[in-house]
Every structure is written in C-alpha cells, then in structure tokens.
Amino acid sequence: MKVELDKTVNQSTQIAFMVIEVMAEIGQPVGLSDLARRLGVSKVRAFRFLRTLLSLGYVLQDPETEKYRLSYKLYHLGQALADSTDILREARPVMVELRDATGFTVSFSQMEPGGMRILDMVRSEQPVVIVTRPGALLDFHASAQGKIALAFGGAQLGEAPLRQWTAETLTDPVGIAVEVGAARKRGWAEAPNQTLAGVAAVSAPVFDMTAGFVATLTISAPTNTIGSPPDPAYVEALSAAARKISKNLGNTDQAT
Template identity: 50%
Template structure:
C-alpha cells in the first residue's frame, strides 16, 4: 500500500520514524531545512514532526544554533530491549530445568514501577492450568513475584502499593498493609516469597530474586501450581530448586556474589 492510501496516523508515524532514522544517519545536529531536503518532505511537515519528537523527549534543540539532535532516550530504550533479550536468553535454559525438576510451570518476570511484568513462561502439563500470560502485569501485594520485588527492589516500589487501593482477587487476598509489610520482611529474610490463593483459589506461587552484575534486582523466577504441589510452606527441595535457578541466572548475568 502506498503512503497516500495509508491512514493519516500511520503515515505520520512512519514519517516520525523516518526523521529519527535520518537524524541517526546524519550523526550530528541538523537544521530543519537540511533534514527536510534529506527526507524529501516539506519543511513545515518536518518541523511538525521535530516539534512532536521534542515534546516526547526524543529530540532536543540547541537554543543558539536552532539545530536538532537525538537525545539519549532512544539509547535507553534500546538498552532496555537488549537487557531483556539477554535476560530471556540466559533464563530460558534455567526455566526449562526448573520445570523438569519441579513439574510445575516456571515464570520469568521483570520489575516495573507499577508491578511485575511476566516476560516468559515455561508451562507444565497439569490439571490446574495457570492462566497468566506473557505481558501480564502482576500487582505487588498479591503475587509472589511482587513480594520479592518489594523485599529486594527499590524502596520506591512501596509508593505504588501505598498509593492505590489494593485489589482483592480472592477471599484470601491480603489487603492489609501491616500484614503485607510483615510478609515482605519474612521474604527478605528467607530469600523467597509465596502468595497462596492470593490471585487464584487453590493456587500458590514460589518466587526468588534475580540480580544483575551490580547486584540490583532486575527480575524474578517463579514456580506456580496447585497448593497440593506448591504448598503455602514449600518443601525444602522445591525452595532449593527455585533458588538454584535464580542464582544460576544471576551468575550468568554477571552477579558474582548472590545477595541472598
């Protein structure tokens, strides 16, 4: 489909990316006229795209020369993608091994300001199917992953918990901040966390932290299944398997001394 047959929104998005790619190719501050000529589009339209990209933080303008340059925001986005790709690569084998050892679904999740995002899942064949999918955002208070994040992550994560009403997914979901603080403190001491029947009745999860080379929490690894197979107080062999997987991934990411 040619540009003139595409919806206006798609055309604008395409041209915005064209602007970014051309500025990257030029590699130095560039004026509107020069950029419009390189792109082969009107100067007024080029200026409009630059103004939008500047508002979004992807482009900055020098007040003295009035030339534009790309900011580091794109670099940080690219770095985040690279980090996630490496994390997925390093974690996958450990997740498969964890499923083999425990017979339960293994999940890899990353920490965000608003919750814990499921990045990858290695499912086990079980009568109880875990419905969580990659891309799902789990709340801090009601997930084993979230409790690990609160225990080992940045203190600022508590602002999200305290700044909103806590969802009650099941009759057993804890929404008491005092109780949650005690559970998180216990998780920090133990090095792992559980969340029995917090999101689904009859289902529990056991999570452990994954650290990067600077010993900062970047992810969690989790097994989830029925309370029959993942009890509220998991047996030692199950805890050992999850912690071993977390340590293995952390070491592969450059963490030479696992903090837990």
C-alpha cells in the same frame, strides 16, 4: 530522496520513525530545511513531527542554532532492550530445567514502577496448565514476584488503595510488611490464592554482577499441588535455579 510510504499501515507513525532514522543516519544536529529535504516532505510536515518528538523527549533543539538532534532517551530504551534480551538469553535454559524438574509453569519477571512485568514463560506440560501471559503486569502486594521486589528491589506500594483480587489477597500494609520481611530473610516469597483463587506462586530473586536485584524467577501451579507453605523440595529447586541465573549474570555473592 522522497520516502516511500506503505499505504497499508499508519503513515504518520511511519514518518515519525523515519524522522528518527534519518536523524540517526545524519549523526549530528540538523536544521528543519535539511531534514525535510532528506525526508522528501514539506517543512510544515517535518516540523509537526519534530514538535511531537520534542514533546515526548526523543528530540532536543538547540535554542541558539535552532537545529535538532536526537536525545539519549532512545539510547536508554535500546540499552534496556539489550539488557533484557541478554538476561532472557541466560534465564531461558534454566527456566526449562526448572520446569522439567518440578513440572510447574516457570515465569521470569522484571520490576516496573507499577508492578512486576512477566517477560517470559515456560509452560508446564501437565494436563492442567495455569499461566499468566507474558506482558501481564502483576501487583506488588498480590503476587509472589511483587513481594520479592518489595523485599529486594526497593519497590513501593504507593498510596492508592490496594486491589482485593480474591478473598485471600492481603491489602493490609502491616500484614504485607510482615510477609515482605519474611521473604527478605528466607530468600523467597509465596502468594497462595492471592491473585487467583486456587493458584499459588513461589518466587525467588535474581541478582546481577553488582548484586543488584534485576528479576524474579517464579513457579506456579494449583495451590494444593505446590502446598502452602510450599513443599521444601520445590523451594530448593526454585532457589537453586535463581542462583544459577544470577551466577550466569556474573553474580558471585550467592552460594551455589
């Protein structure tokens, strides 16, 4: 059956995804001729897309039969998306509660090799709102989220020079190690004026049922509002919310 392409969007991208969808529907190794016939394209065109997917690791080829099959890379991507969706479903109501309790913007982030990715955010309803948009990647050394990842998630700074975001950004590995050690001991980290002058963030770790670090919960606001060190009442509200999300994820190791 010849595939129908939407001419208003990139057709090569469409065909690449159609190759994946058809192979998933077949559910077993498939030869080039059969796949091209299913797609309604020439063997040369189907081969070109298969080679691209092979190079990216989404497709494997049996050297003996020369047939193609999908790799587990797609499965892992889907699993990661499902896991993130489940976590956010548990985190979102608690984030709203924390925003209402403190009046601050609340964000939820997960660790990537290059930093902390903001997945979700509940914005403050105050006249002055300070936010970093979902999707932003924060440096480990210059963010409260990153210091928690260094303390609990096994994150590494790497060997590249650390960016000096503001005059107060810590770039000395020794100084950063001191802050990370303190975060590990007390269970929270702060980053006043370190990514953006005048803005402070305080983060706490979120753990799953295996006691593994999975995310950070963070409050952010003007530094003179949160305080540095932060007001203990805000720290306790944040820590309690992080423990609540951890409990919702099945973690029973933390006191409530």
